[in-house]
Amino acid sequence: MALWLIRRLVQAGFVMLAMSLIVFIGLHMIGNPIDILISPEADQAERARAIAALGFDKPLWQQYAYFLQGALHGDLGRSFVFNEPALRLILQRMPATLELAVTAVLMSVLVGLPLGLFAGLYPHSFAGRTVMAGSILGFSLPGFWVGLMLIMVFAVGLGWLPSSGRGTTAELFGVQWSFLTKDGLRHLIMPALNLSLFNISLVLRLARAGVRETMPLDYIRFARAKGLSPQRVVFVHVLRNILIPVVTVVGLELGSTIAFSVVTESVFAWPGMGKLIIDSINVLDRPVIVAYLMIIVALFVTINLVVDLLYTALDPRVRLGGRA
Amino acid sequence: MAAREESPFARVARDFATSPVAVAGLVLITIIVLLAVFASLIAPQNPYDLAQLDIMDGRLPPGSLSGDGLTFWLGTDDQGRDMLSGILYGLRISLIVGAGSALFAGIVGTSLGLTAAYVGGKVEAAIMRLVDLQLSFPAILVALMILAALGKGVINVMLALVIVEWASYARTARGAALSERAREYIEAAENLALPRWRVVFKHLLPNCLPPLIVIGTIQVARAIALEATLSFLGLGVPITEPSLGLLIANGYQYMLSGKYWISFYPGIALLITIMAINLVGDQLRDVLNPRLQK
Numbered sequence: 125m126a127l128w129l130i131r132r133l134v135q136a137g138f139v140m141l142a143m144s145l146i147v148f149i150g151l152h153m154i155g156n157p158i159d160i161l162i163s164p165e166a167d168q169a170e171r172a173r174a175i176a177a178l179g180f181d182k183p184l185w186q187q188y189a190y191f192l193q194g195a196l197h198g199d200l201g202r203s204f205v206f207n208e209p210a211l212r213l214i215l216q217r218m219p220a221t222l223e224l225a226v227t228a229v230l231m232s233v234l235v236g237l238p239l240g241l242f243a244g245l246y247p248h249s250f251a252g253r254t255v256m257a258g259s260i261l262g263f264s265l266p267g268f269w270v271g272l273m274l275i276m277v278f279a280v281g282l283g284w285l286p287s288s289g290r291g292t293t294a295e296l297f298g299v300q301w302s303f304l305t306k307d308g309l310r311h312l313i314m315p316a317l318n319l320s321l322f323n324i325s326l327v328l329r330l331a332r333a334g335v336r337e338t339m340p341l342d343y344i345r346f347a348r349a350k351g352l353s354p355q356r357v358v359f360v361h362v363l364r365n366i367l368i369p370v371v372t373v374v375g376l377e378l379g380s381t382i383a384f385s386v387v388t389e390s391v392f393a394w395p396g397m398g399k400l401i402i403d404s405i406n407v408l409d410r411p412v413i414v415a416y417l418m419i420i421v422a423l424f425v426t427i428n429l430v431v432d433l434l435y436t437a438l439d440p441r442v443r444l445g446g447r448a
Numbered sequence: 449m450a451a452r453e454e455s456p457f458a459r460v461a462r463d464f465a466t467s468p469v470a471v472a473g474l475v476l477i478t479i480i481v482l483l484a485v486f487a488s489l490i491a492p493q494n495p496y497d498l499a500q501l502d503i504m505d506g507r508l509p510p511g512s513l514s515g516d517g518l519t520f521w522l523g524t525d526d527q528g529r530d531m532l533s534g535i536l537y538g539l540r541i542s543l544i545v546g547a548g549s550a551l552f553a554g555i556v557g558t559s560l561g562l563t564a565a566y567v568g569g570k571v572e573a574a575i576m577r578l579v580d581l582q583l584s585f586p587a588i589l590v591a592l593m594i595l596a597a598l599g600k601g602v603i604n605v606m607l608a609l610v611i612v613e614w615a616s617y618a619r620t621a622r623g624a625a626l627s628e629r630a631r632e633y634i635e636a637a638e639n640l641a642l643p644r645w646r647v648v649f650k651h652l653l654p655n656c657l658p659p660l661i662v663i664g665t666i667q668v669a670r671a672i673a674l675e676a677t678l679s680f681l682g683l684g685v686p687i688t689e690p691s692l693g694l695l696i697a698n699g700y701q702y703m704l705s706g707k708y709w710i711s712f713y714p715g716i717a718l719l720i721t722i723m724a725i726n727l728v729g730d731q732l733r734d735v736l737n738p739r740l741q742k
Contacts, residue, residue, distance in 0.1 A: 139581065143593065150597025264723040266673050268680045269696055269715035276708050287704065383586035387677055391700075402681055405596045413596055420589060428584050 129429075136425040143421065144195075144414050148188050151410050191414070200418060201411030205404070210415035214397050218419075219299045220290060221396030224388065225381045227303065227316040229374055232323030237370065239324075240331025241358065247336060255328065262325030267384065271318040271391035278314060286311050288393035315392040319385055323377050327370055334366030375434070379427040383420075463735040470731030476724035484540040491533035492518055496688075510709050523709035525698055531709060534695055535717050541691040542718070545602060546672035549609035553671075554664050556610060557617025562656070564618065565625035566648050575618065582615040587674060595683040605684050609671045620663050624656035631655075658736040665729035669722045676718055692718045 182190075191201060200211045243255040279287035290311050293300035302308030338344060339362065347357050386398035393399065397416065404412040454462075465471055483490060510523040510531075522531035564572040582590070594608040628634065629652065637651045676693030678684035680700075685691045690698070692714045699710025 135581070147593065147597045150599075260723070260726065264669075264719060264726050266676055266693075266715065266718055266722070268677055268693075269711070269718065272696065272700060272703060272711050272715070276703055276712070280704055280706055280708075380586040380588075383589040386588065386592065387681065390681055401592070402683075405592075406682060417593060424585055 132425065132429060136421060139425075140418055140421050143417050144191070145188065147414055147417060148184065148191070148410070151408055151413065152184050195418070200415035203404075203409055203412045205407055205409045205412075210411040211419075213412060214400065214415055214419055217395060217397040217400050219301065220394060221382060221385050221389070221398055223301060223303060224312070224315055224319060224385050224394060224396060225378065227312060228319035228381055228385075229323065229378055231316055231320040232327050232377075233370070233374060235320070236324040236327030237331050240328040241335055241363070243328065244332040244335025244339070245358065247332070256332070259325040259328050262321050262328075265321065267318065267321065268387045268391055270321055271315070271388060274314050274318055275391070285314050287314075290395060315388050315394050318391070319381060319388045322384075323374070323381065326373060326377065330370050330373060331366055334369060335362060338362050338365050372434075376431055379424055382423070460735055464731055467731045467734075470727050473724040473727030473731075476720065477728060480539065480721055480724065481543065483536055484543050487533075487536040487540050491530075491536045493530040493533040495529045495534045495537055509707075510713075522713045523707075525695075525710045526702065531695075531713050534690065535692065535714050538690055538692045538695050538714060539717060539721070541602070541685060541689050542672050542675060542693070542721070545606055545609070545675045545685070545691065546668050549606040549671045549675075550613065550664055550668040552606070553610040553613035553667065554617050554660065557614035558621045558653070558656075558660060560614070561618035561621025561623075562625050562648050562652060565622045565629060566644070566652065572622075576622065579615040579618050582612075583619070587612045587670070588677065591674060591678055592681075592683065595678060600683060600686050602685050602689055605675055605678060608678070609674060612674070613667050613671065616663055616667065617660060620659050621656055624659050625652055628652055628655045662729060662733045662736055665725060665732055669725040669729065672718070672725075673722055692721075 194201060198211070199209070202208060203210050203213055206213055239255050243252045246252040275287045278285045290300075290302045290308060293302050293305065293308055295301075302312050344357060344361055347361050348354075352361075385394075385396060386402060388394065389396045389398040390402050397419075400412065401416045403409075404416070464474075488494065518530070522535070524530055525534065560575050564575040591608045591612050594611055595604060598604040598607065634647065634651060637647045642651075675684055675691060676696070679691050679693030680697045682697065685694055687694065695714035696711045696718070699707070699712075699714070702710050
């Protein structure tokens with residue numbers, strides 16, 4: 125178990141090292157951030173000073189060595205653009221992303237589960253079929269385009285909801301949150317719905333399949349024969365059993381929801397770390413790109429670790445480490 | 449009386465045809481591919497030929513007439529480009545990138561998967577560890593990072609998509625190959641002292657194909673969607689080779705002023721393409737799945 129954990133962490137370290145090296149070399153070959161950062165009117169001396177200040181006068185391997193040295197001390201470099209520590213920049217924007225992702229995941233359960241239950245209980249009805257057809261659409265629709273269409277209908281057309289930003293935020297535990305104010309909630313609803321669309325379809329299908337598998341089982345028949353009301357059978361006996369796979373999958377999807385929020389944040393100008401990384405890539409802000417990479421790898425290693433540990437807790441047949 | 453021998457292809461075709469929705473999907477795909485291939489003949493305008501564009505025609509709503517009597521059925525973009533023509537040409541790039549990267553990823557992934565299953569040992573462990581690692585990160589993130597390091601471009605996008613997609617082929621190929629490997633025809637081929645590559649590619653591979661075809665179909669749809677997303681974010685294809693995703697991105701800034709058509713119609717084209725491929729993929733999965741066969 126300890127060996128397994130150590131191996132995972134070493135592997136994660138290797139991934140970070142390899143990825144940061146690739147990004148360093150790649151960005152070096154694409155272009156020079158100096159061209160973007162310095163105004164074209166700057167004279168030669170000014171230019172040289174800026175280049176020296178950012179460390180670009182050193183050979184690339186030396187720049188990388190400096191970065192590694194700093195990284196070991198928890199310093200991932202300063203953003204070229206904001207002139208702030210890259211790590212702080214990203215951590216500042218992380219709550220916005222997490223807020224969006226968690227809301228989206230909650231929404232996928234709150235919308236997907238009832239629809240899935242319904243489609244599973246009445247699979248041959250018109251409404252049940254419509255729900256299923258809708259879920260195929262949910263899988264096929266390109267997320268960013270749906271976001272644009274939501275803006276078109278609800279912001280431009282009907283004028284009900286704002287199209288961008290977080291709105292008014294309120295402080296809780298020293299962090300700004302949108303869901304605490306009415307205005308913030310109005311800003312949150314469209315991006316969260318957009319981000320949850322795929323997961324709604326997923327939960328819906330899982331729930332439907334679960335209901336259809338569970339309904340003919342003996343214990344359900346028995347509960348019915350006992351004279352329990354249909355509501356009680358569905359909401360207590362059936363629901364409890366289909367919740368396990370739903371919760372597992374939703375937990376697994378949290379990681380990719382965070383990853384995919386890059387797209388949603390760009391569409392709705394949501395000031396999270398996804399929007400930050402896209403902006404940084406466009407201006408070749410290397411410290412931020414590399415720092416984002418480190419954080420996201422660490423985040424995913426943690427999520428995968430937790431999921432694997434939860435699996436062993438839920439299903440003792442799964443043994444970590446395997447044959448190796 | 450012996451039943452007439454039916455070729456595997458004929459059987460698959462017959463089973464496939466049992467779903468009218470899937471057949472409709474296949475017909476749609478055929479039409480879409482034909483539209484993309486013959487875009488230069490069908491499109492009312494060559495969207496890349498600046499001489500044919502008139503900035504005065506910019507941002508016209510669908511159905512408007514141009515200065516020289518051409519009807520813009522789907523409106524125009526900010527450059528005065530006919531959206532219908534732009535979509536037909538964009539479809540071409542989306543399909544090339546999607547199908548091309550899925551094909552390359554299939555070749556790379558299948559070869560590695562078969563090698564893993566056939567050779568075993570350390571080689572297998574190394575390949576499969578790489579697969580696990582790759583699949584533990586969401587596709588969009590990996591593609592994003594690769595493009596951050598490589599920069600824009602059609603070839604770069606395809607490369608990123610291949611790197612993102614090869615792992616699912618490798619996993620499927622290994623799984624199929626492991627169960628086929630134990631069969632007698634492989635043993636027979638080995639006992640004939642055939643060269644290894646021949647056993648793997650002539651005997652093993654054809655029998656592992658069904659699940660790979662299913663994965664391949666779905667991966668084409670995924671690749672098209674991912675390319676569109678990356679291009680929308682400004683990290684995909686360059687402005688000189690606009691795919692559907694880039695067309696949608698171009699319309700983004702005009703959406704708030706109610707000029708919906710620049711983003712709307714390319715999105716519809718994208719949606720229909722992805723959905724048609726998914727419908728065919730779903731049916732292929734049912735048809736080619738040996739567990740469901742009677």
